[in-house]
Amino acid sequence: xxxxxxxxxxxxxxxxxxxxxxxxxxxxxxxxxxxxxxxxxxxxxxxxxxxxxxxxxxxxxxxxxxxxxxxxxxxxxxxxxxxxxxxxxxxxxxxxxxxxxxxxxxxxxxxxxxxxxxxxxxxxxxxxxxxxxxxxxxxxxxxxxxxxxxxxxxxxxxxxxxxxxxxxxxxxxxxxxxxxxxxxxxxxxxxxxxxxxxxxxxxxxxxxxxxxxxxxxxxxxxxxxxxxxxxxxxxxxxxxxxxxxxxxxxxxxxxxxxxxxxxxxxxxx
Numbered sequence: 086x087x088x089x090x091x092x093x094x095x096x097x098x099x100x101x102x103x104x105x106x107x108x109x110x111x112x113x114x115x116x117x118x119x120x121x122x123x124x125x126x127x128x129x130x131x132x133x134x135x136x137x138x139x140x141x142x143x144x145x146x147x148x149x150x151x152x153x154x155x156x157x158x159x160x161x162x163x164x165x166x167x168x169x170x171x172x173x174x175x176x177x178x179x180x181x182x183x184x185x186x187x188x189x190x191x192x193x194x195x196x197x198x199x200x201x202x203x204x205x206x207x208x209x210x211x212x213x214x215x216x217x218x219x220x221x222x223x224x225x226x227x228x229x230x231x232x233x234x235x236x237x238x239x240x241x242x243x244x245x246x247x248x249x250x251x252x253x254x255x256x257x258x259x260x261x262x263x264x265x266x267x268x269x270x271x272x273x274x275x276x277x278x279x280x281x282x283x284x285x286x287x288x289x290x291x292x293x294x295x296x297x298x299x300x301x302x303x304x305x306x307x308x309x310x311x312x313x314x315x316x317x318x319x320x321x322x323x324x325x326x327x328x329x330x331x332x333x334x335x336x337x338x339x340x341x342x343x344x345x346x347x348x349x350x351x352x353x354x
């Protein structure tokens with residue numbers, strides 16, 4: 086898809102699907118607004134995977150060998166999916182998201198381990214894309230034999246489609262999953278109101294200040310005591326920094342392997 090085709094497809098899609106067009110326009114405007122503001126440096130130094138686990142669960146008995154053994158089948162499934170997608174061209178109907186949209190393996194393993202240790206009943210995430218991070222959460226719920234994940238996602242670009250949301254999730258893990266289709270601005274408050282209290286909230290949707298601070302503020306009152314809020318790309322703007330400073334919280338930050346500029350933020354209530 087060349088540049089002319091790219092912009093023509095967006096214009097055509099926005100005319101045929103005005104709600105999606107408005108969502109796309111809003112995301113672009115939020116991104117442009119973020120570019121006007123200098124990003125503050127997070128004062129908390131990044132922690133390793135082991136440091137984070139030891140901080141929250143000093144007596145846990147899940148070793149790396151046990152975790153790797155439990156995830157062997159999922160690793161293989163996701164590796165095959167990634168190889169298949171490597172041959173596709175982005176952006177297109179067959180590859181609507183770049184592969185680096187997803188959490189790296191280390192963050193996915195952390196999500197899995199966290200869910201295995203606290204055995205959550207209710208988990209909410211925003212942003213699914215192919216469903217790679219979703220798969221790690223669902224694998225933990227499957228192994229726990231309890232819990233349900235509600236994922237909010239929406240398509241508003243012409244090369245995206247609803248049937249590609251979560252396409253990487255293995256069939257055997259889908260029993261504990263419900264996709265809530267729509268923008269988080271409208272769907273998240275309604276979902277949380279219906280659920281009451283949740284164990285984990287994970288932000289991985291539109292990484293703009295306006296959207297991230299909205300999701301944090303909306304989700305936080307619904308998180309149980311000792312529950313967790315996790316957020317991808319916490320250095321993309323000042324939302325995460327402002328939120329934990331305002332609420333006098335001490336975050337843990339995991340540097341993701343796929344890029345030195347990508348960090349996963351973790352807050353415990």
